[in-house]
Amino acid sequence: xxxxxxxxxxxxxxxNPTVGIVEELVARGHRVSYAVTASQGAExxxxxxxxxxxxxxxxxxxxxxxxxxxxxxxxxxDFVQVLRGLLRETEALHPALDRxxxxxxxxxxxxxxxxxxxxxxxxxxWGIPSLRSIPTLATNEHWSLASDGEYASFDGEHAxxxxxxxxxxxxxxxxxxxxSSQDFFASNDRGPALVYIPKEFQYRAExxxxxxxFVGPGWNERKLDGDWQRRRGDGERPLVMVSLGxxxxxxxxxxxxCVDAFADAEWDVVMAVGGQVDVDRLVGVPSHVxxxxxxxxxxxxREADLFVTHAGMGSVMEALSFGVPxxxxxxxxxxxxxxxxxxxxxxxxxxxxxxxxxxxxxxxxESVMGDAGFxxxxxxxxxHIERSGGAGEAADVIESxxxxxxxxxxxxxxxxxxxxxGAETVRAGVGR
Numbered sequence: 001x002x003x004x005x006x007x008x009x010x011x012x013x014x015x016n017p018t019v020g021i022v023e024e025l026v027a028r029g030h031r032v033s034y035a036v037t038a039s040q041g042a043e044x045x046x047x048x049x050x051x052x053x054x055x056x057x058x059x060x061x062x063x064x065x066x067x068x069x070x071x072x073x074x075x076x077x078d079f080v081q082v083l084r085g086l087l088r089e090t091e092a093l094h095p096a097l098d099r100x101x102x103x104x105x106x107x108x109x110x111x112x113x114x115x116x117x118x119x120x121x122x123x124x125x126w127g128i129p130s131l132r133s134i135p136t137l138a139t140n141e142h143w144s145l146a147s148d149g150e151y152a153s154f155d156g157e158h159a160x161x162x163x164x165x166x167x168x169x170x171x172x173x174x175x176x177x178x179x180s181s182q183d184f185f186a187s188n189d190r191g192p193a194l195v196y197i198p199k200e201f202q203y204r205a206e207x208x209x210x211x212x213x214f215v216g217p218g219w220n221e222r223k224l225d226g227d228w229q230r231r232r233g234d235g236e237r238p239l240v241m242v243s244l245g246x247x248x249x250x251x252x253x254x255x256x257x258c259v260d261a262f263a264d265a266e267w268d269v270v271m272a273v274g275g276q277v278d279v280d281r282l283v284g285v286p287s288h289v290x291x292x293x294x295x296x297x298x299x300x301x302r303e304a305d306l307f308v309t310h311a312g313m314g315s316v317m318e319a320l321s322f323g324v325p326x327x328x329x330x331x332x333x334x335x336x337x338x339x340x341x342x343x344x345x346x347x348x349x350x351x352x353x354x355x356x357x358x359x360x361x362x363x364x365x366e367s368v369m370g371d372a373g374f375x376x377x378x379x380x381x382x383x384h385i386e387r388s389g390g391a392g393e394a395a396d397v398i399e400s401x402x403x404x405x406x407x408x409x410x411x412x413x414x415x416x417x418x419x420x421x422g423a424e425t426v427r428a429g430v431g432r
Contacts, residue, residue: 001029002402005106006049007097007119008133009089010037010056012246013314014112015044017135017196020220020391021398023047028395033106035097035119047220052100057088071353074145074152074333080160086115087168093118094175098125108402113193121177129401132193136313137337138214140189142207150340151333192401194218194394197317198384201341213397216388217317221298228299230268231290238305238369241324242271243297244331245312250276253356254329258308259285260358261365270300306369308361311339320347323382325374327364329353346377 004025008014015036022032026048034041034049041051097118105126111119113132123130137145145151155161169181177184191211199205199214208214230239242258244251255273259282262269269289273279279291298318301307307319311328316338319326326348328339342348351364368374389396 001031002107003031003033003104004398004402005033005035005052005101005109006044006133007035007109007111007116007122008040009112009115010040010058012040013312014114014133014135015040016219016314017217017317018110018133019043019047020218021194021394022049023220024218024391024395025398028399033101033104035100052097054093054096054100057092058085071332072336076153076155076158076161079152079154080158080164083164083168086117087164087171089115090117090121091171094121098122101126108398110194110398113188121172121175124177125175129404131398131401132191134193134195136334137197137341138189138193138195138202138208138212140204140208140212143204144189145334145337148203148337151337192397194397197313198381198388200384201320201345201381203337203341213393214388215393215397216385216390217314217321218391218394219298219318219321220391226296228270228296230303231288237288238267239300239303240265240267240269240306240308240365241295241297241300241304242269242308243295243315244274244310244329245315246274250274252277252281254353255291256282257356257358257361259283259289259291261361262289265362265365267305267369270295270304272297305375306365308365311335311342313338316342317385320378320381321385323375323379325368325378327351327361327368329356345381347374347381348378349374 006018006022008018022034022044025032032049033052034044035052035054036044037056038051038053041053045051105128107128109119109123109128109130110133111123111130113134114136116133120130139145146154165181168184172179172181172184191209193212195202195212195214196217197214198216202208202214240262244254255271255277258271263284263286267288271289271291272295273291273293275293279293282291285291301318301322301324304322304324306327307315307324308327308329309315309319311326311330312335316326326342328342328348328350330336330339330350331353339350343350349364349368351360
């Protein structure tokens with residue numbers, strides 16, 4: 001069978017949707033290598049991939065993502081900051097991963113479609129087919145965060161923009177990519193691509209070509225997340241899950257607001273605060289509010305009636321996979337786009353992060369819990385996700401590309417043989 005490589009960035013929202021795909025490919029007999037940091041690679045290794053760990057430069061870059069110029073609108077300065085981080089990461093990873101696969105080239109490479117420059121460039125230099133991996137809303141010439149007008153504001157005259165484009169061009173030249181930075185970005189929104197949302201969730205979905213495969217989330221059970229059991233009895237009380245994800249989770253006031261909002265509610269509450277908040281700083285936590293640093297989110301969502309979330313796409317898709325409606329409290333522009341789509345589809349409500357208080361949280365939660373229509377519409381999206389095919393459909397797409405590449409090579413072989421025979425005849429004639 002084939003050797004398939006995944007190159008991903010060290011983020012749970014990027015890695016988690018691929019774990020089930022890895023497991024499916026391995027079950028079908030393929031050999032899978034997966035390049036990511038060791039801290040993010042445990043689940044993919046458990047799924048059967050050979051981990052190819054690398055050292056990332058993105059720790060500092062990830063920290064800057066919590067210090068954006070404008071959390072509501074992505075600015076040119078934010079864009080330049082991101083490009084600088086990706087430039088630094090590519091310069092570090094490209095030679096390291098090129099060496100790592102020098103004696104074991106894959107037959108196909110799946111790379112992060114937003115930030116995985118190294119994967120894309122290596123696939124081109126190795127002459128193998130590649131596939132973009134998109135865990136967010138997809139973009140094309142008809143829709144993106146930038147072109148929508150609601151989520152970004154760009155200044156073409158920004159002092160740092162031309163400078164970073166120049167430096168990216170120099171990097172591409174140094175790596176022998178044979179492409180300018182402008183052309184590199186111009187072709188960055190093309191297929192083929194795996195998109196881990198159902199097509200029904202995508203803005204302007206009708207404008208995307210058939211080589212954008214909206215397969216829905218490809219997660220599996222995430223065996224290393226552990227287990228969870230409800231503290232209270234038979235589960236007759238409604239259950240609310242609260243989380244701000246893995247990056248923007250350092251807001252003690254938000255979590256205290258949730259404690260206060262739900263202190264006298266007739267609901268059970270599970271709150272995952274992450275590793276940045278000191279749990280002991282939360283006061284007045286009642287017995288029906290369970291506060292933990294981490295929980296197996298998929299396990300809790302199976303029983304949840306409401307998810308209070310930052311609206312990262314991974315969290316949104318996991319909630320909808322179980323038909324759970326949301327109170328979305330986005331922390332940045334990309335998450336606000338996700339939250340707006342949840343609201344458009346009637347699967348939840350949006351609460352601006354600057355308007356969070358115990359009263360507003362309680363009111364938002366009651367508005368969703370008190371209207372069965374939210375759960376019904378979240379259930380509709382659950383059906384769309386199930387019909388998108390998930391990991392099985394993604395594996396089919398990968399195998400179809402491998403088959404097309406194999407067929408292309410086989411078709412080229414007779415022509416090459418004929419050309420070789422012709423050359424031998426010419427050489428024989430010259431020899432005479």
